[in-house]
Amino acid sequence: MTTASRHSVPERGTPDFARFAIGFDQRDRARLHELIDQVLDSGRWSEADMQARFEAAWEEHNGLPAVACSSWAGGALAALDFAQVQGETVLCPSNTFMATPLAAIRAGATVQFVDCNRDDLCMTFRDFEAKADRHKPRAAFLVHIGGHIAFEVEAIADYCREHGIFLIEDCAHAHGASWNGRRPGTYGDAGVYSLYATKTISTGEGGVLVSGRPEVLDHARLYRNYSKPMYEIAGLNFRMSEFTAALGLVQIKRLPEIVAWKNEVARTHLDPIHAGRMELPAGMVSGLYKYIVFDWLEKSTGRVYDEPCHRIMGHDVELPNTDWVARNHSCVPLYYRPSEAA
Ligand SMILES: Cc1ncc(COP(=O)(O)O)c(C=O)c1O
Structure with a gap:
């Protein structure tokens, strides 16, 4: 240690x-090279074992099944698509990276911004409740800003459950955080991590969606892959390559x-x-x-x-x-x- x-x-x-x-x-270089060799030898550079191993390791760490994506944006769009936000309102904290509201806009929603707390920099329940009452959102983002978990996550998640609001935790900063052992992404309907180059752990580019709802996970798996083979969802290519997954595997460990x-x-x-x-x-x-x-x-x-x-x-x-x-x-x-x- x-x-x-x-x-x-x-x-x-x-x-x-x-x-x-x-x-x-x-110290992970040798292990990474070994895994990369395994990918090279396998002849399967996408949609294969390394992605499955990475997802299993992420699940072991996070406590919920994981879907690897090529970016946070891919996972976020999959979750928003599942929630059917097109033509609806999505609540979003203003103290976040523009990726958060832009994903909602790209998914066809109108964004209404919510204030944050001064002590945790994350969305405040008081303003969230007021805005939810006023705008009747289909979905909401809660962003865990800075690496900790939003202090009012439970109140916000409870409210969303009671009012049928699909809650997406933006976990782009929150790798490795916990609250009494519970990980980010396990409070709402879905959590989405970024593995962009500056994050606590990174694969250069990449993202991971976690969820406790099998139908959300299935939707994300289809969404990242043009919804092959039935093409019933308007997803695109948000797949993670096997090389990226190899890096992700050493990183999550x-x-x-x-x-x-x-x-x-x-x-x-x-x-x-x-x-x-x-x-x-x-x-x-x-x-x-x-x-x-x-x-x-x-x-x-x-x-x-x-x-x-x-x-x-x-x-x-x-x-x-x-x-x-x-x-x-x-x-x-x-x-x-x-x-x-x-
Ligand atoms: C809060 C937040 N949400 C979303 C993103 C977007 O992540 P990605 O670049 O992997 O799509 C970032 C990335 O910096 C972020 O900081």
């Missing part, structure tokens, strides 16, 4: 963990160690000097995609998002906490660099 004690922090200058690094452990390492470095090196850091509720572990402080730091990786989506899209809606968050937080650089990789 790699720990912070094996991680050397230079006395002067930038600590290793503050320099950008892709979340990949160099390494994820618990990456999260433990980041939390150890945060506790040892960052918490003592950042009194204004985000505090998590009891039992929650963040994957620490971002280490968030409620200060304005010049030396930082910047903000999670500088400009809220409702402002980018010119929506005339008051979201005071979202505007506050955009001006009052920073991210302290924290990248996985076990000593072996330095």
